[in-house]
Amino acid sequence: MSLPAVRPLAGHNRISTQALxxxxxxxxxxxxxxxxQDVRADWNDDGGLLALSLVTPIAVPSLTSVLRDPHRVAALGGPIWDRAVAAKAQILRRVTELSGAQLSRVDIRISGASVTDGGRVR
Structure with missing residues (x-):
């Protein structure tokens, strides 16, 4: 048994800038x-495609935890620079997957560090 073909309906579908x-x-x-809530996102036209600019902190392990276990940096994905570069592709892929929007690029500016595990140095 085959399913009947779905005929597209006339009209428009739009995703608001706020939703994107x-x-x-x-x-x-x-x-x-x-x-x-700590991430700021702005959009620009890039030759008909959307360019996404982000300003965001990035999660980092506490210095105490890195001293105890130097592999903590690698466990989070490596140095901040490497993680930001890898995040560009991941974010582009995820936004496209969820919204269907065509992005030309993702620019990231790291605005700070968010320490992921606390504890004071004594």
Whole structure:
């Protein structure tokens, strides 16, 4: 038994800038280990495609935990630079997957560090 063909309906589907921004903030938060509310996202036209600019902190282990276990940096994905570069592709892929929007690029500016595990040095 075959399913009947679905005929597209006339009309328009649009995703608001606010919805795209929410998706981008969530994708960046997921990729960089921070809260979505701490991520700022802006959009620009890039030759008909969307260019995403992000300003965000990035999760880092406490210095105490790195002294105890130097592999903590590698466990988070390596140095901040490497993680930001890898996050660009991940964010682009995730935003496209969730929204269907065509992005030309993702630019990330790291605005700070969010320490992921606390504890004071004594």
């Amino acid at each position: 921004t929410s998706v981008a903030r969530a994708a960046a938060a997921e990729a960089l280990g921070v809260a979505a």
